[in-house]
Amino acid sequence: MIIVMAKNATTPLSKTPSGISGLDEVTQGGLPTGRPTLICGSAGCGKTLFGVQFLVKGILDYNEPGVFMSFEETVKDLSVNVKSLGFPLDKLAAEKKLRIDYVRVERSEIEETGEYDLEGIFIRLNHAIDSIGAKRVVLDTIESLFGGIENAAILRSELRRLFQWLREKGVTVVITGERGEKALTRQGLEEYVSDCVILLDFRVADQIATRRLRIVKYRGSEHGTNEYPFLIDDQGISVIPITSLQLNHSVSKEIISTGIPMADKLFDSGGVFKGSSLLLTGSAGTAKTIMASSFALASCKRNERTLYFSYEESKEQLLRNMMSVGINLRTYLQSGLLRVQSVRPSLSGLEMHLMMILKLMEEFKPQTVVIDPISSLLSIGSISEVRDILIRVIDMLKTKKINAFFTSLTQAGSSVDDSTVLAVSSLADIWIELTNDCREQQLGRNMRVIKARGMSHEMQPQPFSTTSKGIIDPRPLKK
Amino acid sequence: MVKEMTYELRLYIAGQTPKSVTALNNITKYCEEFLKGKYKIEIIDLLETPQLAEGDQIFAIPTLVRKVPEPIRKIIGDLSDKEKVLVGLNIRKV
Numbered sequence: 001m002i003i004v005m006a007k008n009a010t011t012p013l014s015k016t017p018s019g020i021s022g023l024d025e026v027t028q029g030g031l032p033t034g035r036p037t038l039i040c041g042s043a044g045c046g047k048t049l050f051g052v053q054f055l056v057k058g059i060l061d062y063n064e065p066g067v068f069m070s071f072e073e074t075v076k077d078l079s080v081n082v083k084s085l086g087f088p089l090d091k092l093a094a095e096k097k098l099r100i101d102y103v104r105v106e107r108s109e110i111e112e113t114g115e116y117d118l119e120g121i122f123i124r125l126n127h128a129i130d131s132i133g134a135k136r137v138v139l140d141t142i143e144s145l146f147g148g149i150e151n152a153a154i155l156r157s158e159l160r161r162l163f164q165w166l167r168e169k170g171v172t173v174v175i176t177g178e179r180g181e182k183a184l185t186r187q188g189l190e191e192y193v194s195d196c197v198i199l200l201d202f203r204v205a206d207q208i209a210t211r212r213l214r215i216v217k218y219r220g221s222e223h224g225t226n227e228y229p230f231l232i233d234d235q236g237i238s239v240i241p242i243t244s245l246q247l248n249h250s251v252s253k254e255i256i257s258t259g260i261p262m263a264d265k266l267f268d269s270g271g272v273f274k275g276s277s278l279l280l281t282g283s284a285g286t287a288k289t290i291m292a293s294s295f296a297l298a299s300c301k302r303n304e305r306t307l308y309f310s311y312e313e314s315k316e317q318l319l320r321n322m323m324s325v326g327i328n329l330r331t332y333l334q335s336g337l338l339r340v341q342s343v344r345p346s347l348s349g350l351e352m353h354l355m356m357i358l359k360l361m362e363e364f365k366p367q368t369v370v371i372d373p374i375s376s377l378l379s380i381g382s383i384s385e386v387r388d389i390l391i392r393v394i395d396m397l398k399t400k401k402i403n404a405f406f407t408s409l410t411q412a413g414s415s416v417d418d419s420t421v422l423a424v425s426s427l428a429d430i431w432i433e434l435t436n437d438c439r440e441q442q443l444g445r446n447m448r449v450i451k452a453r454g455m456s457h458e459m460q461p462q463p464f465s466t467t468s469k470g471i472i473d474p475r476p477l478k479k
Numbered sequence: 480m481v482k483e484m485t486y487e488l489r490l491y492i493a494g495q496t497p498k499s500v501t502a503l504n505n506i507t508k509y510c511e512e513f514l515k516g517k518y519k520i521e522i523i524d525l526l527e528t529p530q531l532a533e534g535d536q537i538f539a540i541p542t543l544v545r546k547v548p549e550p551i552r553k554i555i556g557d558l559s560d561k562e563k564v565l566v567g568l569n570i571r572k573v
Binding site: 101103105116117118121124126145 | 530532
């Protein structure tokens with residue numbers, strides 16, 4: 001349990017970690033402890049999964065047993081449906097950490113005559129909660145009762161009583177509700193649950209599906225008000241709390257090598273600051289990937305975990321091509337120090353890419369990240385969108401003090417005029433430009449430092465060649 | 480004459496609430512009137528045996544369940560509407 005002081009409040013509002021990766025940052029600590037939270041959204045938006053994950057993570061990560069009361073899916077269906085996510089409902093139930101109770105309400109089987117109440121549900125819930133000492137409860141989807149019970153007046157007053165009872169019981173509850181046409185939920189559940197309301201949304205634009213989450217209200221607590229994209233993958237739901245990052249990361253004075261001796265020499269310090277972000281621009285065939293791979297190799301040699309996003313070459317292609325210039329990445333790939341993620345940008349939307357990047361960073365915990373090239377993200381988004389995404393990635397990298405290396409393809413000629421580069425260059429600490437120049441009928445390559453924050457550096461373009469030993473300065477050694 | 484049909488009924492209650500008492504009085508009255516000698520009523524108080532609520536899918540109190548003859552039928556409420564109860568239990572008037 002995390003205690004968070006609400007601003008200007010005298011009593012602390014205690015919060016329960018939701019188990020949904022990233023959501024607790026948006027809600028500044030989690031869902032309100034001992035109170036109900038309403039999760040609403042249209043069919044297929046991930047409501048049930050949200051509930052299951054809330055319970056399963058609660059058990060596995062916080063040792064809080066949970067009760068799942070299902071009004072729609074049978075215990076078996078539910079168990080099968082979430083098995084692919086690695087949520088072992090059967091096992092947790094056998095260990096008495098989880099109880100699933102399926103409440104079947106079928107109008108055709110039931111006659112109603114005279115006065116009644118829903119004490120049966122209270123008793124079942126109470127019994128389930130007490131039998132395992134549950135701290136968390138999910139009701140999915142209690143609105144189904146409206147289809148099974150004729151007397152809506154009784155139902156409404158009983159629901160009010162149920163939520164009150166759950167508050168007194170002190171359990172943290174997630175209630176799911178189907179999105180209504182005019183109200184948040186079809187049956188207006190938001191009237192009963194006023195502590196915290198979260199809306200899940202699923203929409204398709206330009207043939208790319210995005211899921212978004214928004215905190216509609218959170219009584220007594222500050223929270224992020226934006227729509228946050230979220231992802232459902234083999235590990236369940238994760239939310240990317242994009243705007244929660246700030247410019248307050250600490251910085252390092254340590255100098256690291258770029259992996260290319262002659263590039264290190266461009267800086268008076270003999271290398272670049274650890275945790276800085278490098279942008280490498282150049283037109284086609286200016287050895288950007290070679291420089292990027294050298295950087296990755298140097299990182300591996302320092303025994304740092306390295307994550308390489310290759311948007312244009314497959315993993316094998318990258319390994320083979322780099323081998324030809326003396327960069328052997330395979331050893332580190334095998335030892336697990338290096339991870340190459342090769343994926344076409346057009347495979348999914350920008351936000352999905354962002355999430356994949358951030359999620360992999362979370363999982364793999366790299367100390368160096370290479371994205372080669374960021375310009376290919378432009379095929380799936382506008383310059384400003386790509387810039388937004390990159391700001392988020394860079395912020396995340398900086399917060400975690402990860403070395404970052406981005407390449408960007410530019411038009412032939414100087415990249416300083418290229419609008420793409422201008423959009424992202426301000427984000428980078430160091431900007432190196434590579435060019436192909438024709439001099440005296442010979443093709444020569446040059447590298448030039450355009451900017452380097454906080455470091456004095458060589459101003460003149462320096463010629464370089466790529467050889468079987470990598471990138472070298474072709475000029476005879478100065479004495 | 481075919482073998483006489485017996486009725487096995489279960490009344491789920493949660494403590495001696497007015498609604499439950501009314502329901503019990505009502506069903507006993509109807510049974511005495513139409514099923515004399517051919518019925519059993521089992522009363523289950525869920526405050527004492529909450530674990531039994533799941534098996535018969537009880538959500539409302541009081542709930543009358545006709546276990547025998549099959550199929551199972553359920554009537555929720557205080558059973559004040561005699562016609563509805565008789566129809567619900569499929570008891571023919573003499």
